[in-house]
Amino acid sequence: MSKNKGILIVVSGFSGAGKGTLMKRLLGEYDNYALSISATTRGPRQGEVDGREYFFKTTEEFEKMIAQDELIEYARYVNNYYGTPKEYVMQQLAAGKDVVLEIEIQGALKVKEKYPDTLLLFVTPPSAKVLKERLIGRGTETMEVIESRMKRAVEESQGMDRYDYLVINDDLETCVKEMHHIIQSEHGRVSRSAEFIGRIRRELEEL
Amino acid sequence: MSKNKGILIVVSGFSGAGKGTLMKRLLGEYDNYALSISATTRGPRQGEVDGREYFFKTTEEFEKMIAQDELIEYARYVNNYYGTPKEYVMQQLAAGKDVVLEIEIQGALKVKEKYPDTLLLFVTPPSAKVLKERLIGRGTETMEVIESRMKRAVEESQGMDRYDYLVINDDLETCVKEMHHIIQSEHGRVSRSAEFIGRIRRELEEL
Numbered sequence: 001m002s003k004n005k006g007i008l009i010v011v012s013g014f015s016g017a018g019k020g021t022l023m024k025r026l027l028g029e030y031d032n033y034a035l036s037i038s039a040t041t042r043g044p045r046q047g048e049v050d051g052r053e054y055f056f057k058t059t060e061e062f063e064k065m066i067a068q069d070e071l072i073e074y075a076r077y078v079n080n081y082y083g084t085p086k087e088y089v090m091q092q093l094a095a096g097k098d099v100v101l102e103i104e105i106q107g108a109l110k111v112k113e114k115y116p117d118t119l120l121l122f123v124t125p126p127s128a129k130v131l132k133e134r135l136i137g138r139g140t141e142t143m144e145v146i147e148s149r150m151k152r153a154v155e156e157s158q159g160m161d162r163y164d165y166l167v168i169n170d171d172l173e174t175c176v177k178e179m180h181h182i183i184q185s186e187h188g189r190v191s192r193s194a195e196f197i198g199r200i201r202r203e204l205e206e207l
Numbered sequence: 208m209s210k211n212k213g214i215l216i217v218v219s220g221f222s223g224a225g226k227g228t229l230m231k232r233l234l235g236e237y238d239n240y241a242l243s244i245s246a247t248t249r250g251p252r253q254g255e256v257d258g259r260e261y262f263f264k265t266t267e268e269f270e271k272m273i274a275q276d277e278l279i280e281y282a283r284y285v286n287n288y289y290g291t292p293k294e295y296v297m298q299q300l301a302a303g304k305d306v307v308l309e310i311e312i313q314g315a316l317k318v319k320e321k322y323p324d325t326l327l328l329f330v331t332p333p334s335a336k337v338l339k340e341r342l343i344g345r346g347t348e349t350m351e352v353i354e355s356r357m358k359r360a361v362e363e364s365q366g367m368d369r370y371d372y373l374v375i376n377d378d379l380e381t382c383v384k385e386m387h388h389i390i391q392s393e394h395g396r397v398s399r400s401a402e403f404i405g406r407i408r409r410e411l412e413e414l
Contacts, residue, residue, distance in 0.1 A: 131411075178395070185392040188375070188385070188389060201361075
């Protein structure tokens with residue numbers, strides 16, 4: 001495939017769809033991906049390392065990043081900012097890496113608006129029943145939290161058709177491969193191949 | 208992937224890009240494809256079998272098929288008709304097969320107009336130089352024929368950006384796999400997943 005510049009990929013999906021594990025496997029198995037690291041003003045939790053889970057920022061620093069247009073997107077939840085620093089993403093794309101952002105739907109749509117060739121992937125279990133079973137199976141959530149996640153999933157499902165592809169996470173191994181194939185196939189999209197098309201047209205005329 | 212109805216795929220590409228071999232390998236290695244067989248009024252060549260290479264028709268029969276809208280597309284070259292019978296294609300799609308038509312650009316665009324969710328693939332060698340080398344390497348064409356094919360490639364290259372994907376045929380093995388991945392990824396397109404999205408939304412509301 002004609003692969004020069006990387007593709008910016010946003011991954012969203014229902015809580016409990018297995019996004020986290022999926023991302024870890026994708027990045028572990030293939031070397032053409034880079035995971036974007038978010039910046040946040042919330043304090044680090046136990047075991048979190050600055051520059052690994054998040055870039056931890058003060059509110060002042062974060063607002064300076066906003067003012068200087070250094071974020072691809074940002075949002076405020078419960079008095080804390082979360083956002084995607086632009087510099088790292090752009091460096092990785094320029095180096096030919098496909099850069100994955102894991103953000104929820106509002107952020108995803110903002111990124112797509114700003115960068116229309118962003119690839120939007122929505123991870124979903126094969127059915128609502130499986131989603132609920134997985135949330136229960138985790139054993140870490142109260143039934144109250146599970147019910148609120150399921151309610152949130154109803155809302156999230158309203159946005160599914162704003163995405164480019166569904167990634168149905170039934171079997172993890174299969175799903176990692178499918179996700180990789182979706183992204184790599186996208187490199188062959190005619191709309192991403194202007195350079196190749198221009199080159200071969202010139203060559204044909206010159207031969 | 209949510210796979211119910213098959214996808215209609217049109218494969219075009221430069222003469223010498225290796226479409227024929229590629230199709231043979233794709234259909235030989237994966238069982239989810241069906242190759243559409245064209246109808247024609249030209250006489251069978253040595254070794255050609257009715258219903259295998261072509262459906263051989265009289266001009267009267269062919270014109271009856273046109274009149275009864277039994278062709279997806281058709282064209283006339285050098286006093287002979289060539290066209291794609293609709294019935295077989297529709298049966299295969301309904302049975303969940305991805306159906307491949309190998310036709311040139313004018314036909315491809317007609318099919319896309321009539322069936323907008325047709326997937327258009329354009330097979331190309333990695334460079335014009337490789338294309339010429341392959342045409343020469345066949346050893347079956349005069350330099351005159353090769354020159355006319357190269358001239359035709361210049362024209363064909365003008366239509367490349369009307370396609371959905373480029374399939375760059377550098378190494379055959381890799382290319383067969385890439386083509387398969389492009390088509391299978393397409394099954395996960397949100398625009399082809401209305402049924403899945405509708406179902407999971409209903410399920411989530413009912414749970």
